[in-house]
Amino acid sequence: MTDLLTTEEYKAIAKGLSLPTQAFIDGAFRPAISGATFDSINPATGEVLAQIAACDGADVDFAVQKARDAFEDGRWSRLHPSERKEALIRLAKLMKRNARELAVMESLDSGKTIYDCETVDVPETIHCLTWHAELIDKIYDQVAPASDDHIAMIVREPVGVVGLVLPWNFPLLMLAWKIGPALAAGCSVIVKPAQETSLTALRLAELAMEAGIPSGVFNVLPGGGADVGEPLGRHMDVDMVSFTGSTATGRRFLSYAGESNLKEITLEMGGKNPAIVLDDAENLDRVAAHIVNGAFWNMGENCSAASRLIVQKGVKDALIDRIIAHAREWPMGDPLDPVNRVGALVSPAHFAKVCSYLEDGPKILMGGAAENGFVEPTVLEVDQNAKQAREEIFGPVLSVLTVDSFDQAIALANNTEYGLAASIFTANVKRAIRGARAVRAGTVTVNSFGEGDISTPFGGFKQSGFGGRDNGIHAHDQYTQLKTIWVDLSDDSDEAVD
Numbered sequence: 001m002t003d004l005l006t007t008e009e010y011k012a013i014a015k016g017l018s019l020p021t022q023a024f025i026d027g028a029f030r031p032a033i034s035g036a037t038f039d040s041i042n043p044a045t046g047e048v049l050a051q052i053a054a055c056d057g058a059d060v061d062f063a064v065q066k067a068r069d070a071f072e073d074g075r076w077s078r079l080h081p082s083e084r085k086e087a088l089i090r091l092a093k094l095m096k097r098n099a100r101e102l103a104v105m106e107s108l109d110s111g112k113t114i115y116d117c118e119t120v121d122v123p124e125t126i127h128c129l130t131w132h133a134e135l136i137d138k139i140y141d142q143v144a145p146a147s148d149d150h151i152a153m154i155v156r157e158p159v160g161v162v163g164l165v166l167p168w169n170f171p172l173l174m175l176a177w178k179i180g181p182a183l184a185a186g187c188s189v190i191v192k193p194a195q196e197t198s199l200t201a202l203r204l205a206e207l208a209m210e211a212g213i214p215s216g217v218f219n220v221l222p223g224g225g226a227d228v229g230e231p232l233g234r235h236m237d238v239d240m241v242s243f244t245g246s247t248a249t250g251r252r253f254l255s256y257a258g259e260s261n262l263k264e265i266t267l268e269m270g271g272k273n274p275a276i277v278l279d280d281a282e283n284l285d286r287v288a289a290h291i292v293n294g295a296f297w298n299m300g301e302n303c304s305a306a307s308r309l310i311v312q313k314g315v316k317d318a319l320i321d322r323i324i325a326h327a328r329e330w331p332m333g334d335p336l337d338p339v340n341r342v343g344a345l346v347s348p349a350h351f352a353k354v355c356s357y358l359e360d361g362p363k364i365l366m367g368g369a370a371e372n373g374f375v376e377p378t379v380l381e382v383d384q385n386a387k388q389a390r391e392e393i394f395g396p397v398l399s400v401l402t403v404d405s406f407d408q409a410i411a412l413a414n415n416t417e418y419g420l421a422a423s424i425f426t427a428n429v430k431r432a433i434r435g436a437r438a439v440r441a442g443t444v445t446v447n448s449f450g451e452g453d454i455s456t457p458f459g460g461f462k463q464s465g466f467g468g469r470d471n472g473i474h475a476h477d478q479y480t481q482l483k484t485i486w487v488d489l490s491d492d493s494d495e496a497v498d
């Protein structure tokens, strides 16, 4: 467990940080070709942290060319997997050495609490990179069943030049979920961080260079979605895009691919994730602790947040009392104060969006206060047709729906366009397993809330996911393609052709 510092010590580190401000292309920091910049703002204070290069299509063209050169000459893609492993492990070690600086940078840029950055974001990023590095020299290719006169090999090859389009809610961790398997597989990557949170991706590119990852392999282009994301999505020489963000933007990437080179697209998108609590759930206090964590961790800015509580009416009142008691133990305030568990929302625009769900008369069971970018953990009682019950709020807001029966709970859980995550709390093992099977979601947890860990695939059903999974060995499927190589071994094969 990381030893936390005091607020004053974190503020001193923040003051001394040297913030990266330029794009990172072909092993060097560079201004945007246009010379344009945008402000990176600390959402907790409104302070301008840095002016960052605002890249556009010209920078995308340049970076793709450099990434393509690197991929084709094999400086990374054709290394022995164990050499890529060693470089990625060196990167993970450099991150560890710079962990505190990265945690403070992440907190300043995103509004996330230093507690989470120190105990989750940075250590899990390091763990993720190490895990994929350790995996890559242990994956075997295959030989298919064939006659004695032939051998048929099924080999994996890196997909090529890959665009990684990132969200702002876990800037480092989502970067690691994607660069871990992509770089391990041998791809060259062009990372497009969310405009709200570019700093740690740029710093990581610098550390990657120091770790010996060759120039052109790891590029980072900060800038707007339409300016950098769209040209990447439409580029004729990008082989694949892996995206995490909203369903609306994910949908666009399918169009970009269809209208350009049919690049492969993997989408990890939104959720409206149900936590089902049945009358026979045991230890309601523990259930409440899981639900509070699921709903309010990372300010609810989490695609797999437990944002809908579907509770059977026999336990509703007792459970809500406990949820309120647990939520009161989540202090909100200065993200650099390590006692706080709730920081600032990522931007004024996102704050306004979350606040809009607190208006229009939902019954507020707890919380509801919102000021200067901070929203108190809030529990609402809503009807299943209310927007708070249907739309992804992406803030610390839990919507409560009451049901009479197990069947009604499952039907309501599935009454959504999303299918990312779900949890079910019951002492009845048959109902637990039947429920887990019946809910259409990529991850279901029983008697706990969670999204698994690096070893298990993460992604969604329905409009939550498309085309592949992050995490686990399965993540490598995104960044590799299969090639079949047939060889004729027959003694007389030359004669037969003549």
Ligand SMILES: NC(=O)C1=CN([C@@H]2O[C@H](COP(=O)(O)OP(=O)(O)OC[C@H]3O[C@@H](n4cnc5c(N)ncnc54)[C@H](O)[C@@H]3O)[C@@H](O)[C@H]2O)C=CC1
Residues within 6 Å of the ligand: 165, 166, 167, 168, 169, 192, 193, 194, 195, 223, 224, 225, 226, 228, 229, 230, 233, 244, 245, 246, 247, 248, 249, 250, 252, 268, 269, 270, 271, 302, 303, 350, 353, 392, 393, 394
């Ligand atoms: N699944 C998840 O983890 C996330 C879900 N969201 C959801 O999306 C909502 C809106 O947040 P946004 O930041 O606006 O998400 P977004 O989906 O617009 O942004 C995600 C990434 O896509 C890029 N992008 C935006 N527009 C683009 C375009 N036209 N073409 C190509 N790339 C584009 C952005 O610059 C960013 O890097 C949130 O309130 C939340 O509900 C947001 C972030 C993460």
Ligand code: BAL
Residues within 6 Å of the ligand: 167, 169, 170, 174, 244, 301, 302, 303, 304, 451
């Ligand atoms: N829950 C981690 C992935 C995401 O929010 O996008």
